[in-house]
Amino acid sequence: DYDSLDKVIIGVVGGDGIGPYITSQAQRVLEFLLDDEAKAGKVEFRTIDGLTIENRAQHNKAIPDDVLAEIKKCHIILKGPTTTPRAGDPWPNIESANVAMRKELDLFANVRPVKVPEEGIDWMFYRENTEGAYALGSKGVHVNDDLAIDFTVTTQEGSHRIIKSAFEYAKKSGKNKVTVVTKANVVKATDGKFLDVAKEIAKDYPGVEWDDWYIDIMTAKLIDPKRRTNFKVMVLPNLYGDILTDEAAEFQGGVGTAGSANIGKRYAMFEAIHGSAPRMVEEGRGKYADPSSIMRAAVMLLEHMGKIDKAEALSSALDKCGVYEKKYVITGREDGATGAEYAEYVMETLEKL
Amino acid sequence: DYDSLDKVIIGVVGGDGIGPYITSQAQRVLEFLLDDEAKAGKVEFRTIDGLTIENRAQHNKAIPDDVLAEIKKCHIILKGPTTTPRAGDPWPNIESANVAMRKELDLFANVRPVKVPEEGIDWMFYRENTEGAYALGSKGVHVNDDLAIDFTVTTQEGSHRIIKSAFEYAKKSGKNKVTVVTKANVVKATDGKFLDVAKEIAKDYPGVEWDDWYIDIMTAKLIDPKRRTNFKVMVLPNLYGDILTDEAAEFQGGVGTAGSANIGKRYAMFEAIHGSAPRMVEEGRGKYADPSSIMRAAVMLLEHMGKIDKAEALSSALDKCGVYEKKYVITGREDGATGAEYAEYVMETLEKL
Ligand SMILES: CC(C)[C@H](C(=O)O)[C@@H](O)C(=O)O
Ligand SMILES: CC(C)[C@H](C(=O)O)[C@@H](O)C(=O)O
Numbered sequence: 001d002y003d004s005l006d007k008v009i010i011g012v013v014g015g016d017g018i019g020p021y022i023t024s025q026a027q028r029v030l031e032f033l034l035d036d037e038a039k040a041g042k043v044e045f046r047t048i049d050g051l052t053i054e055n056r057a058q059h060n061k062a063i064p065d066d067v068l069a070e071i072k073k074c075h076i077i078l079k080g081p082t083t084t085p086r087a088g089d090p091w092p093n094i095e096s097a098n099v100a101m102r103k104e105l106d107l108f109a110n111v112r113p114v115k116v117p118e119e120g121i122d123w124m125f126y127r128e129n130t131e132g133a134y135a136l137g138s139k140g141v142h143v144n145d146d147l148a149i150d151f152t153v154t155t156q157e158g159s160h161r162i163i164k165s166a167f168e169y170a171k172k173s174g175k176n177k178v179t180v181v182t183k184a185n186v187v188k189a190t191d192g193k194f195l196d197v198a199k200e201i202a203k204d205y206p207g208v209e210w211d212d213w214y215i216d217i218m219t220a221k222l223i224d225p226k227r228r229t230n231f232k233v234m235v236l237p238n239l240y241g242d243i244l245t246d247e248a249a250e251f252q253g254g255v256g257t258a259g260s261a262n263i264g265k266r267y268a269m270f271e272a273i274h275g276s277a278p279r280m281v282e283e284g285r286g287k288y289a290d291p292s293s294i295m296r297a298a299v300m301l302l303e304h305m306g307k308i309d310k311a312e313a314l315s316s317a318l319d320k321c322g323v324y325e326k327k328y329v330i331t332g333r334e335d336g337a338t339g340a341e342y343a344e345y346v347m348e349t350l351e352k353l
Numbered sequence: 354d355y356d357s358l359d360k361v362i363i364g365v366v367g368g369d370g371i372g373p374y375i376t377s378q379a380q381r382v383l384e385f386l387l388d389d390e391a392k393a394g395k396v397e398f399r400t401i402d403g404l405t406i407e408n409r410a411q412h413n414k415a416i417p418d419d420v421l422a423e424i425k426k427c428h429i430i431l432k433g434p435t436t437t438p439r440a441g442d443p444w445p446n447i448e449s450a451n452v453a454m455r456k457e458l459d460l461f462a463n464v465r466p467v468k469v470p471e472e473g474i475d476w477m478f479y480r481e482n483t484e485g486a487y488a489l490g491s492k493g494v495h496v497n498d499d500l501a502i503d504f505t506v507t508t509q510e511g512s513h514r515i516i517k518s519a520f521e522y523a524k525k526s527g528k529n530k531v532t533v534v535t536k537a538n539v540v541k542a543t544d545g546k547f548l549d550v551a552k553e554i555a556k557d558y559p560g561v562e563w564d565d566w567y568i569d570i571m572t573a574k575l576i577d578p579k580r581r582t583n584f585k586v587m588v589l590p591n592l593y594g595d596i597l598t599d600e601a602a603e604f605q606g607g608v609g610t611a612g613s614a615n616i617g618k619r620y621a622m623f624e625a626i627h628g629s630a631p632r633m634v635e636e637g638r639g640k641y642a643d644p645s646s647i648m649r650a651a652v653m654l655l656e657h658m659g660k661i662d663k664a665e666a667l668s669s670a671l672d673k674c675g676v677y678e679k680k681y682v683i684t685g686r687e688d689g690a691t692g693a694e695y696a697e698y699v700m701e702t703l704e705k706l
Pocket of ligand 1: 096098539569
């Protein structure tokens, strides 16, 4: 509960590529909306440098220790995209900074809304965010040149807290329907565990309807206009959540339009779900990067702080300024608006609301 | 090479629920098309019973030994859907019969075409079919009540043979483009291995363009009409292949319209990719079950036997009889056609071609 704190510290982590461009625009809008709180000393924005691929590579660590220490002094993090090293890159094969952050800060719930009002789509995804295929993601083994093994880890407690959150949300929001997505017919131990925990929790929510589907057929169901509106709240192990939320975001205009909240007991992190697009920056087009996704993350940040009116104001300003209605087009090129112009347009719109 | 055999034995495994209804219709059509070969003693159809959930449950085995022995006497299997036990079912939690069959017969390539000509979609999926998350799928461990672990296993040889098949097909078909789909940014050991092997194999195919994407964003790309036509041949580890082919089939009319070939060195198995729909049978609607998917599998069976003309004839007869063009509607209810009527209509159409 943030009201009980003397001051809420919001750390702004730019990340790589277009990250600093878009996070700074989201920060401007947040500062605009939280101006009173900041003046009263109740909110502080803090820029946190060093979560860049160069610095991470130099320390050979997903999050260098001093950066993590700074981050842990904050309550809330607004995070730009970070480059994930991959084979063939000039960087060491360190773990994704996103994934490391989720684990280090124990941000167990990755909450992703997708809305397409004109098509009746109003989905909320609760993705388990610390275990599953990600638990030991970088610690798989090359037994020898011929054989590699990775591990999927699911705990009772890890499943319980995310599924419980999903049911709680379904109840409170009045959506009253939860869909559990696994591949328990094949991945029997871990997904079976997840499904078993769901069955137990469902008993405590007699008013919430629930069903369960396998991830393969779920990707098909989301496409079918007749069936997809049956889904309200979905709860999934980490990897399936990763997959299904990217697909779902496409109906709304792509991953570039979707924000993401990573919620834990102590910390919360809000991020864009697209990549760091380093080429845009190399080609001098960083300032044309579209901040829509991180702005959507800012809406979730405000909601999470309990600033519901401000969250709603920002959300409807964003609706008006494009993304869903495409009135204001960010093209990523010089014939489009810059991120700064977009932020200004959003603030003007907020003033008129 | 089937020409060198005295006789090709085609085993027809009905499976569960609607399985026997639809496989028998596909068998009728195949017997019609292979009538000359059968009369000359070059082809024999053999009905194989016992791959039912009741029998599997009784033996507490995914494939009872005697059934497997019968199957192994055949060269080619036409298989109906089988019920996969799941927690809460009256059956023991045995492994999926599909999955067991793929492993027992070493059917390493799961080949699934998806075509929507009017939208420019012409995809061929090469799904690795024996390892990955499925390798030890039923052998994950419940370490204790709080902790479950599953394993993903990828071998050099297992990756090599499927990726090589995909590149060979891309070259021979003139599609000349392969997309490798992994989650190598997170599942680093096994998916990293798969991607590494792909990079090596690609070097042997200078005329075949290739790229690689992560499974999360691939599910979004397939939806985008502007980007999805860029994909031709996709090769994926088992679980991602499972997921992406269900999504892909939806564009063509759903999993009920897609056939699937499971190819190994010694055996090949052709199956419907939908479920066994036991409720249809319980409600007396088995004969109304749509055999489209297994008929598409029969097309692939003919192709695989080298009966290219017959495969093409059946394929265009199926096109004419609905599925894609929806002229002939199987509703699954009494107001629709029965599977037998559909098969007769297909045979009439074949006679007119
Ligand atoms: C970049 C990648 C490691 C990350 C993930 O797999 O979680 C991303 O896809 C996401 O969904 O936030
Ligand atoms: C039934 C199930 C075990 C199977 C799989 O996961 O492979 C099915 O989804 C398929 O794609 O053939």
